[in-house]
Amino acid sequence: MPVVKVYNLGYDVTTGIGELLHTTTVRHAFGMIRREVANPVELTILEDRIIPLALELTRELSGAWVEGAGQRSVGFSFRAVHERDHWNCAYCGRSVSKTPACEALLATVDHIVPRSHGGESSWLNLVSSCKECNNRKGARTPMEAGMDLRFEPYDPAHAYRVGGQVEALPVPAAG
Ligand SMILES: [Zn+2]
Secondary structure (H helix, E strand, O other): OOOEEEEOOOOEOOOOEOOEEEEEOHHHHHHHHHOOOEEEEEEEEEOOEEEEEEEEEOOOOOHHHEEOOOOOOOOOOHHHHHHHOOOEOOOOOOEOEOOOOOHHHEEEEEEOOOHHHOOOOOOOOEEEEEHHHHHHHOOOOHHHHOOOOOOOOOOHHHEEEEOOEEEEOOOOOOO
């Protein structure tokens, strides 16, 4: 799959000049288009499917919106994962709590890639989950369990806000 370039608002289609912010995956690019965070400015056809190669943000990103800019990390804890995910289950979207009305909605932290598969306890591998979804998923990946993530986890030190939506800045590829 190709890498999608994300440009700040003001990308010039005719000259191809713009402020390149970062690159992202095709999957994430479709999410940004769906949420109206960005519009495609360059498309291609791959395996009979139209996919974006470049996006332009629908709002101009200013430095002031860059969350945690210059910070190496944001204090990591299971509680901080729940705060980041607004205490919503990543699988069913219901509100979770440490003191829920019913046990199914107890706030748990799910390892997307299970620890038994080598999954780490990190910002990008942990999400808020209700106890019911966490139990159903068990030691499986979301794909194995047939469960979709309603949002993608991000590292708050590598994220910025666009119109209330948080967009992850992918960690630069090694090498
Ligand atoms: Zn749930």
